[in-house]
Amino acid sequence: MEDYILSCCSSCDLSNEWIEKRNLHYVSFKVLVGDEIKLDDMGKSFSPWEMYKLMENGTDTKTSQVSVGEYMDYFEPFLQDGKDIIHVTLSTGISGTYNSACQAADELAEKYPARKITIIDSLAASSGYGLLMDLAADKRDEGMSYDNLVMWIENYKLNVIHWFFSTDLTYYIKGGRISKAAGLVGQMLNICPLLNVDYNGKLTPREKIRTKKKVVKRIVEKMVEEADDDQDYYGKCFISNSDKELALEVQREIEKYFPNLRGKIQHFDIGCTIGAHTGPGTVAVFFTGKRRID
Secondary structure, X not given: OOOEEEEEEHHHOOOHHHHHHOOOEEEOEEEEEOOEEEEEOOOOOOOHHHHHHHHHOOOOEEEEOOOHHHHHXXXXXXXXXXXXXXXXXXXXXXXXXXXXXXXXXXXXXXXXXXXXXXXXXXXXXXXXXHHHHHHHHHHHHOOOOHHHHHHHHXXXXXXXXXXXXXXXXXXXXXXXOOOHHHHHHHHHOOXXXXXXXXXXXXXXXXXXXXXXXXXXXXXXXXXXXXXXXXXXXXXXXXXXEOOHHHHHHHHHHHHHHOHHHOOOOEEEEOOHHHHHHHOOOXXXXXXXXXXXXX
């Protein structure tokens, strides 16, 4: 069996326990919370829930992608140990971190010509990115070779489906994704935007839905439309959230339509990198299904 490691960024929004169980590795983004720089290390040093409380109290947040130098420092110990690297980055539709990782890989390739480093754009975010990593770990554990796994990730990544909704438009207005005027109207009308990650890996608004109850129902309808095997779907389903009660409501609704998923849905926190932009009150659902084409 080839000696390679599967690697990702902390914005995959799994948990440290899950990462360890699946034998994955990650490099951390940084988040500026007010005047303090915090490491997004899946809650080990700074909890996203602490960040959400600060955001609700008016604290501004800003993310910082991994630099070329930080990637080199992260990759090099694996190469020194004689391991090849498959590193999957946060979507280029959301971050420029892919380019930094590629530059680092190119520089290290000159120093370690016998080793292989492949950088892959996930075209994914949050626990959808995490789901892609989890599926890749399955293939690795089945004995898939380095080269075949690289091809599999590239070919399959658009079959990982992402749907998000938010019940609080404050952070979309702050981030410029929604104009202030449209946001104020939306808040008065209890609009909950429904978004997905498109085939370019960009977070794209799709529908404006009034009330939490209706958007919970609609996100599950989207899953019914797009999941593998329709309502007989038995694949993996991850939910990430910054509202635990609402995430459980979504789970209950999914289980009404997908009997094979009862008791099998995995929940994760939306981490600091993604959460700095989406804020509290967000729930996202991820599963495998029809290939993203728009």
